[in-house]
Amino acid sequence: MILIDYKDSRPIYEQVVDKFRLLIVNGVLKAEDKMPSVRTLAVELSINPNTIQRAYGELERRGYIYTVKGRGNFVSDTEGYKDEYRSEIFGRLDEVCDSAFKAGITAGELKDRIDKVKEGESDDKD
Amino acid sequence: MILIDYKDSRPIYEQVVDKFRLLIVNGVLKAEDKMPSVRTLAVELSINPNTIQRAYGELERRGYIYTVKGRGNFVSDTEGYKDEYRSEIFGRLDEVCDSAFKAGITAGELKDRIDKVKEGESDDKD
DNA sequence: TAAGTGTACTAATTGAATTAGTACACTTAT
DNA sequence: ATAAGTGTACTAATTCAATTAGTACACTTA
Numbered sequence: 001m002i003l004i005d006y007k008d009s010r011p012i013y014e015q016v017v018d019k020f021r022l023l024i025v026n027g028v029l030k031a032e033d034k035m036p037s038v039r040t041l042a043v044e045l046s047i048n049p050n051t052i053q054r055a056y057g058e059l060e061r062r063g064y065i066y067t068v069k070g071r072g073n074f075v076s077d078t079e080g081y082k083d084e085y086r087s088e089i090f091g092r093l094d095e096v097c098d099s100a101f102k103a104g105i106t107a108g109e110l111k112d113r114i115d116k117v118k119e120g121e122s123d124d125k126d
Numbered sequence: 127m128i129l130i131d132y133k134d135s136r137p138i139y140e141q142v143v144d145k146f147r148l149l150i151v152n153g154v155l156k157a158e159d160k161m162p163s164v165r166t167l168a169v170e171l172s173i174n175p176n177t178i179q180r181a182y183g184e185l186e187r188r189g190y191i192y193t194v195k196g197r198g199n200f201v202s203d204t205e206g207y208k209d210e211y212r213s214e215i216f217g218r219l220d221e222v223c224d225s226a227f228k229a230g231i232t233a234g235e236l237k238d239r240i241d242k243v244k245e246g247e248s249d250d251k252d
Numbered sequence: 253t254a255a256g257t258g259t260a261c262t263a264a265t266t267g268a269a270t271t272a273g274t275a276c277a278c279t280t281a282t
Numbered sequence: 283a284t285a286a287g288t289g290t291a292c293t294a295a296t297t298c299a300a301t302t303a304g305t306a307c308a309c310t311t312a
Contacts, residue, residue, distance in 0.1 A: 068289085070277075085229060089222060089225050089229060092225075093226070093236060097239075101243075102148075103212060107240050111240060113223075114233050114236050115233065164257080165258095194258085195310080
C-alpha cells in the first residue's frame with residue numbers, strides 16, 4: 001500500500017505522511033477506513049514502530065486521521081481538506097510559473113505543455 | 127547578493143548553489159563575471175568557508191563556473207545551460223499536472239491559473 | 253614580498269532522524 | 283477473567299550528513 005524510497009533524502013516519517021495524504025485526498029482511502037496498525041505497518045515496511053507512530057501523529061495533528069485508543073487509527077472525513085489540497089497544487093503551479101517567466105518561458109508554452117501532459121495521462125508510471 | 131534561509135531544511139551549500147544557478151541562468155550574472163571569493167562570501171554570509179567551497183565545487187562540476195587558481199572563480203558561458211534549465215522547469219510543471227489531474231483539477235483550471243499569475247507578474251516579491 | 257586567491261585534508265561538532273527497548277492503558281473476542 | 287491486538291509515552295543509543303574548525307600549500311597580482 002505504501003513504499004519507501006531510500007534514495008529520497010526526506011525523512012521516512014515525512015514520506016509516510018505524504019503517501020497517506022495522497023491516498024486520502026484522492027479518495028483511495030475513504031472516511032472511516034481503518035489505517036494499518038502501527039506495529040503491522042512497521043513490520044511491513046521494515047522500519048521502526050516509532051517512525052510510523054510519528055507519521056500517524058502528524059497525520060492526526062493535521063486532521064487526516066483520528067485515533068480510538070485500543071481500536072486503531074481511522075480516516076477522517078476529508079471533504080474539507082480536498083480544497084486545501086487543491087490550493088496547495090495551485091500554489092506549486094504559481095511557483096513554477098514564476099520560475100518559468102523569469103527564464104523567458106511564455107504562458108503559451110506552459111499551456112501547450114499542459115495539453116501534452118493531459119494527452120499522455122494514465123500512462124503506466126511510478 | 128545571496129541570502130540563506132535557516133528555516134529551509136535543505137543544506138546551506140545546496141541553497142548557495144541554487145541561488146547562484148538562478149542568478150546565472152537568468153542572466154543576472156553574465157559570462158566572465160567574477161564570483162565573490164570563497165573567503166569573502168563566507169564572511170558575508172557568516173558561514174564556514176568550507177561550505178562555500180563545497181558550493182563552488184558543485185557549481186564548477188556542473189559547469190556553471192570555472193576556476194583560475196590564484197585569481198578566483200568566474201561565470202562560464204551558460205547559453206547551453208539555459209535549455210537545460212527550461213527542461214527542468216517543464217519537468218516540474220509535469221509533476222504539478224500529474225498531481226492536479228489525480229486530484230480532479232482540469233487542464234482548463236490550470237491554464238486559467240497561469241493567466242492569473244501572468245497578470246500579477248513583476249509584483250514585488252522575494 | 254605581501255596580500256589575496258583557490259585547493260586539499262583531517263578532525264571535531266552538531267543536530268535530526270532513526271532505532272531500540274520498555275511500560276502502560278484501552279478494546280475486543282474468547 | 284484472559285489473551286491478543288491496539289495506541290501512547292518515555293528514555294537512551296545509534297547513525298549519518300552537514301557544518302565547523304584548523305592547517306597547509308600553490309598560484310596570481312600589485
